[in-house]
Amino acid sequence: MEFLGWDQLEAGAVIPSFEDKNSDIVKLKQEERNYAKTNSYTASVADWRVFKPVFNKDVCIDCQNCWVFCPDTAIVARDKDMLGIDYDHCKGCGICAEVCPTNPKSLIMFFENDDNDTALSQWPEKKKKEK
Amino acid sequence: MSKIIKNLKQFSTSNDRFEGAHLLCPGCAHSIIVRELLNCTDDNLVIANATGCLEVCTAVYPHTSWDASWIHIGFENAATAASGAEAMYKTLKRKGRLKEPDKPVKFIAFGGDGATYDIGFQFLSGAVERGHDFTYVCLDNEVYANTGGQRSSSTPRGASTTTTPAGRVSYGKKRYKKDMVAIMAAHGAPYVAQVAPNKWKDMVKKYQKALSTEGPVYINAMSACTTEWKFPADQTIDVSDLGTDSLVFPLYEIENGHKLTITYRPRNIVPVRDYLGVQGRFKHLFKKENQHIIDEMQKAVNEKWELLQRREEAGI
Ligand SMILES: Cc1ncc(C[n+]2csc(CCOP(=O)(O)OP(=O)(O)O)c2C)c(N)n1
Ligand code: SF4
Ligand code: SF4
Ligand code: SF4
Ligand SMILES: [Mg+2]
Numbered sequence: 001m002e003f004l005g006w007d008q009l010e011a012g013a014v015i016p017s018f019e020d021k022n023s024d025i026v027k028l029k030q031e032e033r034n035y036a037k038t039n040s041y042t043a044s045v046a047d048w049r050v051f052k053p054v055f056n057k058d059v060c061i062d063c064q065n066c067w068v069f070c071p072d073t074a075i076v077a078r079d080k081d082m083l084g085i086d087y088d089h090c091k092g093c094g095i096c097a098e099v100c101p102t103n104p105k106s107l108i109m110f111f112e113n114d115d116n117d118t119a120l121s122q123w124p125e126k127k128k129k130e131k
Numbered sequence: 132m133s134k135i136i137k138n139l140k141q142f143s144t145s146n147d148r149f150e151g152a153h154l155l156c157p158g159c160a161h162s163i164i165v166r167e168l169l170n171c172t173d174d175n176l177v178i179a180n181a182t183g184c185l186e187v188c189t190a191v192y193p194h195t196s197w198d199a200s201w202i203h204i205g206f207e208n209a210a211t212a213a214s215g216a217e218a219m220y221k222t223l224k225r226k227g228r229l230k231e232p233d234k235p236v237k238f239i240a241f242g243g244d245g246a247t248y249d250i251g252f253q254f255l256s257g258a259v260e261r262g263h264d265f266t267y268v269c270l271d272n273e274v275y276a277n278t279g280g281q282r283s284s285s286t287p288r289g290a291s292t293t294t295t296p297a298g299r300v301s302y303g304k305k306r307y308k309k310d311m312v313a314i315m316a317a318h319g320a321p322y323v324a325q326v327a328p329n330k331w332k333d334m335v336k337k338y339q340k341a342l343s344t345e346g347p348v349y350i351n352a353m354s355a356c357t358t359e360w361k362f363p364a365d366q367t368i369d370v371s372d373l374g375t376d377s378l379v380f381p382l383y384e385i386e387n388g389h390k391l392t393i394t395y396r397p398r399n400i401v402p403v404r405d406y407l408g409v410q411g412r413f414k415h416l417f418k419k420e421n422q423h424i425i426d427e428m429q430k431a432v433n434e435k436w437e438l439l440q441r442r443e444e445a446g447i
Pocket of ligand 3: 059060061062063064065066067082096099100101102106107
């Protein structure tokens with residue numbers, strides 16, 4: 001798709017979020033929506049990351065703390081389950097790992113270039129409470 | 132009818148209308164606040180956004196991050212745009228010219244503290260006095276963040292900003308933070324409240340109340356700014372917790388200009404210095420010659436908390 005230059009746009013121009021006119025967007029999950037190319041959902045900020053969160057499903061209790069506090073709509077929660085991270089939109093801020101309450105954590109920050117399977121194989125053990 | 136949100140699991144079934152790949156800093160609280168607000172309702176939304184980090188970073192041409200009608204407007208006139216849209220909507224409805232007249236629509240305005248406390252102040256005051264049915268949300272990060280960190284009338288005393296730099300001759304800003312919640316309550320607005328993103332349940336409750344209130348509503352949202360408050364990006368929620376638990380940002384609401392209710396009482400109140408200590412903008416206050424500013428701030432926080440409690444008790 002070609003875009004007009006900023007100096008070719010007229011004042012009052014509209015940027016569409018979707019390809020179709022649907023006034024019930026709130027009822028559709030992201031994967032059911034027909035996003036326009038002008039919706040930032042179609043873009044990626046993956047190259048902002050230095051660290052990335054890796055998700056370990058085995059420890060997760062689906063509390064959704066990570067979902068509510070992610071600033072980048074990058075935690076994929078469906079039907080009350082935490083499914084994982086949307087690596088196109090995650091900026092690697094580390095908030096999700098910080099607010100995750102499990103022991104050991106279900107989200108841990110690793111270097112962007114680390115392999116996820118290797119990261120999962122090195123998952124820390126449950127920490128004993130310090131007295 | 133308002134959406135039922137009993138717990139976080141249920142809240143997480145919301146279909147987001149604020150998309151990722153906006154260009155706000157990693158860890159920015161503005162977007163956490165916006166997501167909590169948009170996800171608390173299924174109604175259609177018309178949103179006006181004053182210039183500031185939120186507007187600039189969520190509409191970088193050719194992209195928009197908004198899955199709702201969203202108006203990109205000047206620095207000073209988010210309240211004007213929202214009230215104009217609301218007035219037009221009412222007129223079209225009266226004339227029978229709406230395509231879906233039974234669908235509920237809510238009008239929202241977002242502004243930073245610069246846009247709200249300073250530059251858009253008279254426009255907000257006017258819109259509230261005219262009684263438009265809209266909710267104004269101030270994303271209060273206590274600084275003009277988008278232009279590089281200049282002080283606003285929301286910046287607290289003692290904070291170092293680019294226009295009130297701390298150094299050999301100064302401890303930072305000398306003037307006090309404006310009490311915007313009290314000012315908006317004094318307009319007689321039916322609902323005014325202070326919220327913080329770390330207390331999501333309190334926030335959702337207040338947002339739902341705000342959207343179902345007929346008439347103008349003002350919400351002051353504490354928005355911890357990793358860049359200008361100077362803390363690591365993963366600490367946004369922790370810093371916010373210190374903000375609410377030190378009572379620097381007490382959570383309360385005021386109905387019909389007078390009835391005050393405290394909505395969050397920290398189990399363990401933490402000292403103000405703990406909140407200051409995690410932020411680079413207050414680092415200089417820990418020097419020996421500036422310690423009296425911290426003591427002064429603690430005293431002011433105690434007095435304000437006392438006042439809020441007395442007002443709540445009085446129930447008048
Ligand atoms: C009339 C006018 N003056 C100045 C500016 C430049 N400007 C753009 S954003 C901004 C700061 C916004 O601060 P605030 O409202 O606190 O929002 P924040 O970026 O902190 O979220 C300024 C000064 C402008 N756009 N319009
Ligand atoms: S690292 Fe930050 S952006 Fe990425 S998923 Fe976690 S909270 Fe969201
Ligand atoms: S915060 Fe941790 S435990 Fe809770 S849903 Fe997210 S990953 Fe799972
Ligand atoms: S400067 Fe502050 S308010 Fe602006 S995008 Fe960055 S963290 Fe958010
Ligand atoms: Mg600001």
